[in-house]
Amino acid sequence: MGQTFPAPKTGEVPFKVTHPKRIPAQRYYDQTFSELERELLWPRVWQMACRLEEIPEVGDWVEYKNLDKSVIVVRTKAGVKAFHNACRHRGVKLADGHGSCEVQGFQCPFHGWRWSIDGENTFVFGRHLFDQEDLDPTEIDLKPCRVEFWGGCAFINFDDHASPLLETLKPVADALDPRHADKLRVEWWSSAILPTNWKLAMEAFMEGYHVMRTHPQLQAVNLPLPGYDRYSAPPDATGPSLGSLTTRKLVEMFIQYNAVLSEGMAGMVHANDVAIMNDLKDKVQLADDPQVGFMQWYGLLNEEITKCNRARGVDFPDLNTTPLASPVQFVFPHYFLLPMFGNMASYRIRPLTAETCLFEIWSLVLYPEGEARPRPTAPAPIGHDDPRFPPIPQQDYSNLPRQQEGLHAGGFEYMRLTPKVEGMISNYQRVIDGFLGGVDQATLTNGLVLASGGFDAPVKDIGF
């Protein structure tokens, strides 16, 4: 049942990244490039198709659509399965959106053929009208699509020869499994259509270099600790130096930073976590030395957040023994998670055309075990400048249409990246060239692993 893809022409990828620090502008708007991605990239990668909590009961199904392909993901008694979303008679799409079908299964609206939720054909109207060879189950059962699972989500892949999902996203699983990524549940889910190439939207989250100008409210309370203030601030945005701060002041800044982040993201750092910080700050004795005192604070806070959540019945990781995870974790090509304490935000960005994309954000929370949560359903997209979006995504969105416009300007040939912290953009773009240029599966898989995780990553040797 292996699918065949058009033969790529090695070395003939248009607008190929030939210098790892320079990304040609046309990759973000050229129609041919976009068509090549549709033919050679999207059908061969693992795509986050749905959260499993979207289909909690046997018979629940959801459609996942990307460009010209649509898949049904359905929960059956034998587990979650995926099928290509087309009637085996004359190709009518079977399912739209989401629904439940345990009793009736799927029915084609054209001539009424039917299937069980396991994809077996159960009814052909006027069966005697067809030749026997066209009624063989291999001809009329729904076509299965590869589906594998990680982090509470179903991922689909049209390529039967692609490496297993967990091999390709190993660094992300290693970082987020100890944080119980599979137990997160949706707090809220929103979406927007952006007049922006999908890669541009992804790349807005691959570095913290933009925080200084795009999110000045975060920069203003950024901690002057090694590892926090990684970029030298411009003269008009210089904060206090570490030497001038007391432990108490550092703790206050830390709480303020997290409060701004929590409010700005409407999640990620949950309001509960900020409340715990505020409650704890006056109860603890900390060393006067700001570096020592701050580390004590961080340990005590992790302990308290862990304790409070466990007391509420949450299966919560021990934040003091769980390795610190990079704050943005990319799952190639179009999904990423932002873990903070016990919760996360997550994003998925699908191309609609060469210069538009569908941008989704989820706030994900670890709830007490057994707490009933509503079945999440895909939201209708709202305008990217809609004030209902939390302030930080609004700030990120505000740059993207302007960047898309700027890329068309005469004289702009390529982006110039810092190889130290904008390397993920280059790593990603070169992996895409690997798919378009016919690089072999094993080398591509290695490239996928190197392009996983990776916020503020350097340019890497991805093996081709």
Ligand code: FES
């Ligand atoms: S196209 Fe579906 S039953 Fe004919």
Ligand SMILES: [Fe+2]
């Ligand atoms: Fe941002």
